[in-house]
Amino acid sequence: MLISDDIRYIGVDDHAISLFEGQYSVPNGMSYNSYVILDEKTAVMDTVDKGFTDEWLSKLEDALEGKAPDYLVVHHMEPDHSANIAVFMEKYPHAVVVSSQKAFAMMKNFFGTDYPDRRIAVGENDSLPLGKHTLTFITAPMVHWPEVIMSYDSLDKVLFSADAFGKFGALDAPEEWDPEARRYYYGIVGKFGMPVSGVLKKAAKLDISMICPLHGPVLSDDLSHYMELYSKWAAYEPENEGVLIAYTSVYGNTKKAAVMLKDKLAAKGCDVRIIDLARGDMCYALASAFEYKKLVCASTTYNGGVFPFMREFITDLSEHGYKNRQVFLIENGSWAPTAAGVMKKLFEGCKDIVISDSIVKISSAVSAENEAQIEALAEEISAL
Ligand code: FEO
Secondary structure: OEOOOOEEEOOEEEOOOOEEOOOEEOOOOEEEOOEEEOOOOOEEEOOOOHHHHHHHHHHHHHHHOOOOOOEEEOOOOOHHHHOOHHHHHHHOOOOEEEEOHHHHHHHHHHHOOOOOOOEEEOOOOOEEEOOOOEEEEEEOOOOOOOOOEEEEEOOOOEEEOOOOOOOOEOOOOOOOHHHHHHHHHHHHHHHHHHHHHHHHHHHHOOOOOEEEOOOOOOEOOOHHHHHHHHHHHHOOOOOEEEEEEEEOOOOOHHHHHHHHHHHHHHHOOOOEEEEEOOOOOHHHHHHHHHHEEEEEEEEEEEOOEEOHHHHHHHHHHHHOOOEEEEEEEEEEOOOOOOHHHHHHHHHOOOEEEEEOOOOEEEEOEOOHHHHHHHHHHHHHHHHO
16 A cells, blocks of 8 residues: 555455453454655565564565565564564665664663664664655653654655554444544553653654554644644543543443433533443443543442442542542442542543532432432533
């Protein structure tokens, strides 16, 4: 596939994958992107997952048109991109690896060698002339690992962005970019908002007409849309003024309260989404919580604490840097309710979270008094 006159796409689609990074559902598969720049010197940009060695090498051979590659540029050492470094280096004995110093330390761990005689270590603003094209390197630590670099080709104005601007989903399964890029961002990179903001500031100084990430489609139209979303995500700002209701329920009573609240909010014109935490990918819930400004957590008491899926959800939020949001609680408990107290405690790990004092407390089933409390809660939430 042609990306420009000199740049070819040689990535692969993975539809056999069950869970990306061992935890994220990817119903439309995953792409592992790799590119080749053909110039006086030929540069291969990253490899692919180990399950696709033969397919990738075959695409690489086709793209090379009989030339031998001079450089393998490694932007990121996570194995979904780096698994074939050793295979490549063995097949092309004259090629040199170009990567960050930290990446070479990781290569030694993964492959037993850091290619001492066949390597160029690059840092911020270092450049690699290829002929007409010159790659300039941008360090991007913690987007998503510490060794990550991006590179910029000033001729075609292409940013090779590593994991940034990637999304879940194979390339041959077209779908809207935003939802699966958002889920990918918050699941994979979300904890590292500050480093992402730092890299975006560096990228803003470049004249970029195309972004080539390591997952998902090459981005070329309306780049400001993607940049603005990334800036918002990196700053932990909500995209939507509405409400996410996340609930767990054992016999349907807590669910009844959650649905009642959803209906009352919708009737007041609020944008509201409701998620059963036990019956969906936790990453959807995580990304939705970041997307919305307000969050309602409704949970059953369980084992003198909170229901396990709610514990996982709030812990996940905390570990991903959830902040600057308004939170509302609904608890259910038949004899010694503890869920609200535990949820409050779990949110202590998050910065700038305002938890409303208006906690709806259900004793087994939703009472007439609870219904009035839920109406009042809907009023309070919609007024914000
Ligand atoms: Fe797609 Fe952080 O690897």
